[in-house]
Amino acid sequence: MLSSSSSHRRTSHILRRRAGAVALVGVTALLAAAVQSGAANAAPDQAPTGKVKPGAVTLKLTPSQRAELIRDANAAKADTAKDLGLGAKEKLVARDVLKDHDGTVHTRYERTYDGLPVLGGDLVVDTSKSGKTERVVKATKAAIKPASLKPQIASAKAEQQALTAAKSAGSKSTKADRAPRKVIWAADGKPTLAYETVVGGLQDDGTPNQLHVITDAATGKKLYQYQGIKNGIGNTQYSGQVTLTTTQSGSTYTLNDGARGAHKTYNLNHGSSGTGTLFSQTNDTWGNGTTSNAATAGADAHYGAATTWDFYKTTFGRSGIKNNGVGAYSRVHYGNAYVNAFWDDSCFCMTYGDGSGNADPLTSLDVAGHEMSHGVTSNTANLNYSGESGGLNEATSDIFGTGVEFFAANSSDVGDYLIGEKIDINGDGTPLRYQDKPSKDGASKDSWYSGIGSIDVHYSSGPANHFFYLLSEGSGAKVINGVSYNSPTSDGLPVTGIGRDKALQIWYRALTTKFTSTTNYAAARTGTLAAAGELYGTTSTEYKAVQDAWAAVAVGARSGGGGGGGTSYESTTKVSIPDNAGAVTSSITVTGRTGNAPSNLQVTPNITHTWRGDLVIDLVAPDGSTYRLKNFSSSDSADNVTDTYTVNASSETANGTWQLKVQDQAAQDVGTINSWKLTFP
Structure with missing residues (x-):
């Protein structure tokens, strides 16, 4: 549907898809494991490790x-690093901090090793009012111990x-912006x-390029790449007659908002x-409501930035x-007829094109909220703009743009749950994206599936938007x-x-307190459950609704294990x-059942393990048929497996001996099957 509305729309659509595909070339265990493993169905219903504080707010x-x-x-930071058991060569740098009413402090750190930045080494430390560490969320659980600090290849x-x-991504650059810098890459397995x-x-559509490429300094192998420019959505929208905060100096007025951090709006012409x-x-009257006056787009962008500022503040x-x-x-x-908008970390700014034929500036209210929210994400969780974390990055901007x-x-x-509904980018009056059913745009996905990390981040955002x-x-x-x-719901x-x-x-x-740069859909479920538990309590309606909404997009299990009551058998x-x-x-x-097992057989393991991603779990039917419940995932560092999995076992005879088969496929962590349960709804 996206590609059938207009030739310009087709071009924009194709380039976004291409950029997303290119960005995933060379992605290794960090995303590949999450993409191919079924990890989203493996996130435990984790409450905060400390005391639950219903009503806790920042x-x-x-x-x-x-x-x-x-x-x-x-x-x-030195004492904190020691308390966390970090190595002698590791140092922390505080990047952001939040404080709750009860005195809990959430501090977000970056990490260095022997003076080198550790990419994928970020972490969040929650400290109680008494100074006790209550919770630590790490982008990687691996110990930062690189085999060597001496490069084997030239920069x-x-x-x-x-x-x-x-060049494969469409750039015509002949040299890098700056000389390659040495880093420790810790986001996918062994640092x-x-x-x-x-x-x-x-880029080939005129968007600035900030392609980050990570290369193994020993082998020369490309480990990862991502686009630093966060492309958003686009086209035009006017918000009617609005009040703008400007600055007067003598007889001159400028689009300088002194009430909101001196936000300024510029004309690139x-x-x-x-x-x-x-x-x-x-x-002090800006624009005339049409593109004949350049200040009209300036007024829309200025209003959008002010409203977004007020939204976050309030x-x-x-x-x-x-x-x-x-x-x-x-x-x-x-640019000229540029059909997009983007956030750029390097200039700390939002940028808007004028659309096809320079007729539709991309300055709608939800676009402004979307782009400014990319900046908020960059300065909090800093979700990698690729794979599942990239989809969550885009969804975050859509979510707050809607807000x-x-x-x-x-x-x-x-207000609505349509993204870019005023911009008519398709030429037929339809929105760019739909949060109630993302697939209505023809490319986004309604629910999580094992390959979602391999598609363009604008489309892999679908499950989070739907959630x-x-x-x-x-x-x-x-x-x-x-x-x-x-x-709809997937179940x-x-x-x-x-x-x-x-x-x-x-x-x-x-x-702001749970996500890190490598958060995938499984970890997003865990993080939002922890957040709901802190805000409303782990037995609250809100907590259960988070479980059910994620289950409805195929991430994890329902509250209470899914479809309600039934007959259970337990070991x-x-x-x-x-x-x-x-x-x-x-x-x-x-024993004692007739016919075949149901199409919604519930399997609930209770497994203790300190790195759940190591585990592969299967259900084995009486005739030996195997049903995969959980795949291996090197990026799933959470503890324990307590989810309920739903299996279509309708081809199996109900009576007989069923087995839960578990294999640990990585070193350093052991576990125990404490119990497990079969429920026939």
Whole structure:
């Protein structure tokens, strides 16, 4: 459907798909394991490890209070590193900090090893008011012990490899932006010395290029690559007559918002570099509602940035993108007929093209919320813009862009769960994306599946967008603000929503205190459950709704194990799981039933293990047929397996001996099958 509306739309669609595919070339265990493993169905229903604090919310810190907390964290970083058991060559750098009303402090750290940045080494430490460490969320559980710190290949080889990758992505750059830097790559398995090379220039649609390529410094093998420019959505939308905060100096007014961190809006006048010219004029009325006046797009972008700032401030107590009271800036009229918009970390700015034929500036309210939210993600979880984490990155911008639109309560653009509905990028009045049923755009996915990490991040965002809609509004048909929705579920069971306000609070808390750069869908489920538990309690309706909404997009199990009651058979015989060895089994004998097993047979293991991703778990039917419950995943570092899995066993005779087969496929961690249960609904 996306590719059939207009030739320009087809081009834009094809390039986004191509960019996503290129970005995944060379991705190894970090994403491959999560992509191919079934990891999303393996996330445990983890509550916070400390005391659950229903109603826990983040304080609204002033910039000076936040700066003081960061200074305190950096002053104590050596002791913190020691307490966490980090090596002598590892150091922490405090990147962000949040504080709850009960005194709990959430500190986000980057890590270095022997002075080198550790990519994928970020972590979040939760500390109680008394100073006790309550929880640590790490992007990697692996010990940072690279085999060598001496490169075996020249940096020039890494640079050439990066240029080749950039050329495949459409860039015409002939040299890197800067010399390759040595780093420790820790995001996919064993940490290793590597080079990080950044290639600039332009992508083939005119978007700035910031391709990051990670090269093994010993072998020259490409380990990973991702695009640093966060492409968003686009086209035009005018929000009617609005109030803008500007600055007057003498007889001149400028689009300089002194009330929101001095956010400024600039006119690139169809250029593609530099800051542009600050919008200024001798009166305080901006634009005329049409593209005949360049200031119209400036007014839309300025209004969108102000509304997004106010949304974050009012809803979450966040003061600007970095939560430090400092504004970003906006650039409009980028390039010539550029059909996109993007966030750029390097300039700390949002940039908007003018659309096909320069007729439709891409400055709609939800686009502004989307792009500015990329900045928030970059300065919190910093989700890698590739694979499953890239889909979650894009979904985060869609989720908060939707939040901005509802928050604005603008009669010219009422709140909805449609992304880019005003921009008519398809030429037929349809939106760019749909949160109630993402597949309606013709490319996005409604639910998680094992290969979702291999598609473009704009389309792999579908399950998270769908989860947010279900958590907010529930499943089924309904009309909201005059728009009709009909949201399905992957398991055919209904979901009852808890309201958009609570859903936003859960997602924001997970993003800022639970997610890391490598978070995938399984970990997103774990993080949002932990956030819901802290906000509302682990026995709350909200906590159960998070379980059900994720299950409805094929990530994990329902609250209570799915379809309700039934007859259960259980084994409580403990079976030790040897480390990185052959499979072990535990048996349950089912008797007294007639016919075949059901199509929704419930399997509930209770397994203790300190790195659950090592485990491969199967259900073995009486005739020896095997049903895979959980695959190996090197990136799933959570503890224990307690999910309920649903198996279509309708071809199997119900009576007989069923087995749970478990194999540990990696070294260093052991576990135990404590018990397991079969439930016939």
